[in-house]
C-alpha cells in the first residue's frame with residue numbers, strides 16, 4: 001500500500017498496530033538518522049520496542065558486506081519472523097533494507113519511508129530490492145513488496161539540490177515513457193525546488209504503480225521503467241568502480257540522452273521529438289565527462305543488464321514523449337555512436 005502522509009503518520013501507526021511486530025528495527029544512514037529519524041520517532045505511536053540500525057551513506061554501502069553485517073545484527077538482537085524492518089532513507093536504504101528483510105529467515109515484513117525524491121517517486125515503490133556486486137548494479141536481489149510505503153514530502157526540505165535533481169531524472173523518465181503531459185509540466189518548471197515538485201510526485205508514483213501492477217516481475221511492460229538504465233547503469237558502475245561515484249539519477253539522465261540518440265539512429269522517433277528530448281534533459285543536467293571512460297568496458301557492463309536475453313543487448317527506447325518500446329536489440333556500432341554523440345554534445 002502507498003500512502004501520502006501530508007500531515008501525520010497515522011497510516012504508519014495503524015499499519016504497525018495491524019502487523020503486531022515482535023520488535024521493530026529502523027534502518028537509517030547517518031544523514032537520515034540526523035534529518036529524518038527525529039520526525040519519525042516523534043510521530044510513531046507504539047509500545048513495541050525498537051532498535052536503530054545505522055550505516056554510512058552512499059551507493060558504496062549497497063553491498064553484500066553491508067547486508068551480511070545487517071543480517072548478523074538482526075540475529076544478535078534475536079529478530080524473529082514477526083519482526084518488522086522500517087527502511088527510513090533514500091533508494092540505497094530501501095533497496096538494501098528490502099533485500100535483507102526479504103531474505104532474513106526467508107522473509108520478514110518491512111515498511112518503506114522514503115526520504116529522497118528518488119526514493120519517493122521510484123525506489124520505494126514496485127518491490128525491486130537488491131545490492132550491487134562486483135560493481136554491477138543490483139545484480140543480486142529479490143522482488144518483495146513492503147507492507148506500506150509512506151511518503152512524507154516534507155523530508156525533502158533538507159535534501160541537497162544534487163540529490164533532488166537526481167530524483168527529478170526518474171520523474172522525467174516517467175513522463176517520457178508514459179505521460180507526455182507529465183513530461184511537459186516537468187520541463188517547464190521555472191526552477192527545481194522541492195515545493196514546486198510536490199504536485200508532480202503523486203503523478204510519478206501513479207505512473208510507476210500502474211506499470212508495476214501490470215507486470216510485477218518485469219516480463220514485459222515493466223521494462224519501460226528501465227529506459228535510460230542500460231547505458232546509465234553501465235556508466236554508474238564504471239564511475240563507482242573508479243572511486244568517483246556519480247548519482248543514480250545523473251547516470252540515468254546521461255543514459256536517457258544516449259538512448260534517445262539510439263531511438264533516432266534506429267529510426268524509432270522523429271528528429272523533432274528526439275532532439276527536443278535531448279535538449280530538455282541537457283537543460284537540467286550538466287554533461288558528465290566520459291573522456292577517460294572506455295567504450296569497451298561500458299559495452300561489457302551492458303552485457304550484465306537484466307533485460308538481455310540470448311546474448312542480445314536489449315533496450316527500452318522512447319518513440320515519442322509518452323510512449324516507449326521494449327526488447328529493442330541494438331548493434332554495438334550504434335551504442336558507440338550514441339556514446340560519441342554524448343561526448344561531443346556541448
Ligand SMILES: NC(=O)c1ccc[n+]([C@@H]2O[C@H](COP(=O)([O-])OP(=O)(O)OC[C@H]3O[C@@H](n4cnc5c(N)ncnc54)[C@H](O)[C@@H]3O)[C@@H](O)[C@H]2O)c1
Nearest residue numbers: 031035057090091092115116118122123128155158159248
Ligand atoms: N528499487 C528501485 O526500483 C529503484 C529505483 C530507482 C533507484 N534505485 C536505487 O536507489 C539508489 C539511489 O537512491 P537515492 O538517490 O535516494 O540515494 P541515497 O539513498 O544514497 O540517498 C542520497 C543521499 O541523500 C541523503 N539523504 C537521504 N534523505 C535525506 C534527507 N531527507 N535530507 C538530507 N539528506 C538525505 C542520504 O544520506 C544520501 O547521502 C540507487 O542505488 C539506485 O540503484 C532503486
Ligand SMILES: O=C(O)C(=O)C[C@@H](O)[C@H](O)[C@H](O)COP(=O)(O)O
Nearest residue numbers: 122126128137138222225226229306
Ligand atoms: O522499477 C523498475 O522496474 C525500474 O527499472 C526502476 C529503475 O529506476 C531502478 O533504477 C531499478 O532499480 C532498476 O532495476 P534493474 O532491474 O535494472 O536493476
Ligand SMILES: [Zn+2]
Nearest residue numbers: 170229248252
Ligand atoms: Zn533508476
